Amino acid sequence: MNVLEVSDVSIKYNGHLAVDRINFDVKEGDLLGIVGPNGAGKTTLFKAIIGMQNHSGKIKLFGYDEEDYQPLLPLIGYVSQKVVFEPNFPATVSEVVSMGLIPEKKIRKGSALLKKCGYSWNLLYHKVGKDSDKVLESLKTAGLESLKDRRIGDLSGGELQRVFIAKALVKDPVLLILDEPVTGVDVDAQNKFYNVLKKINTENKITIVWSSHDLEAISKLANRVACMNRKLFFHGEKEEFFSNKELLKTYAESAMQMHMHDHG
């Protein structure tokens, strides 16, 4: 079943075309890696999927058109590139993760829609029952048990990213969208994060759309790849992408230019 279908989507952002007639789909259980340089329109595209950006073309979730899929939006887990929060914010890791819980009423509305289209929602965390148990379960999945009572401002960048993943996981998302989640995080923290990502995709069977510059990680973790820079240049199986030398070269060049631009 297609969890997500993007057809002919174009997005104007600040007067220019940030996304130009993009088509791709995401199947149940996929871990789709989206690659593309900075400013390629990845974030803008993600915002359109979660209903926060006007666009032309069609986006479908579980086969539902946009006007019908609104009740499914709260069931999507979205982790943005950088979360800006007050550094002194008095909240512990568990408290932040529990912010991700959604009210029973919204869960029921969403599940009714999913049932109608025949999708068997995993309900992994909902089986657990109590809210506090769901939070604990997500903390375990993200490897944060030992940090649960730490104040959020005391964490490192890598730990913070895992907190936001746990916050997105606590509602047992039907789709997890991660926008360059390891930007500015050290290698060790990145590896920890990739392990978590693999686990939630294979063990928890959560469908994931993940944008990243790390081709090596994508080659290890993703099963499908999309390559975009305003337009979509490739969408298909990972093996196909990594065996296409020309595509890889183009991507590597644009990544290099970006690197020079960032550090030059």
Add this chain to the structure above:
Amino acid sequence: MTLEILGYSFIQKGLVAGVAIAIICSLMGMFLVLRRYSLFGDALSHMAFGGISLGLFTGIYPLWTAFIVSVLGALGITRLRKSTKISGDAAIAVLLVSGLGIGVLLISATGGFKVDLFSFLFGSILLISFEDTLLILGISSGIVATLVALRKQLLHMTFDEEQAKVSGINTDKLNYIFVVLASITVITSMRLVGILLISALIVLPNITAIMFGKGFKKTVMLSISMSVISVVSGIILSYYLDLAPSGMIVMISVAMLVGTLVFKYVNVIGKSQDIQKTI
């Protein structure tokens, strides 16, 4: 000696109303401080000053006009911020000076400052009537109940507005409810410390509590406790020292903040000396 003063009905009323106000200011203030709206209370109270002057000018009960003017001002500024990209602090400045401007104009038209106005400016908790005490208790219970009911959404919006929106919270509506609650809190609390000192009750206990490095629930409880302690001890001390209760309450809150800062500083120095010894 303390028991004796608790026998006076004006002290009893003052303490009951004061504790209720301490609780709502601390609760509301936590969200205001964390959203970097610390001076919003000040802006609202200056709008209220305009409203009070309007009341005195027209002969309508000043607290009603204060309430209407500050709610309208707060809603207006929230809208203005959304549609014009005026930054938060500038929006607060606009609200503050317009309230004060209207106030000064109307006062000059009414014939200068009167005693009534002074009690609004500096608070008059010991002069409130039994009915006022009941009203303050009723309003405070309503505010506490609303905040408890909305706590999850409010906390999420305060932490990360975008994520709150993505998870299905109607942040526009919640923002409007929030500013109306803040306006009601300010108007209700004016009787305790007055227009000019209202920010102290909203800001001081919260920034002191945040410094203890605890989680959200514990920080809120700490802030409420500190707020209640400063109000109760402020009222009692001011009676014995024959000083203004509002100033006393505020200065006790300031003392708590300074005390916590010193304690933290000494602790840090102590720890670094311990580390040096081990090296």
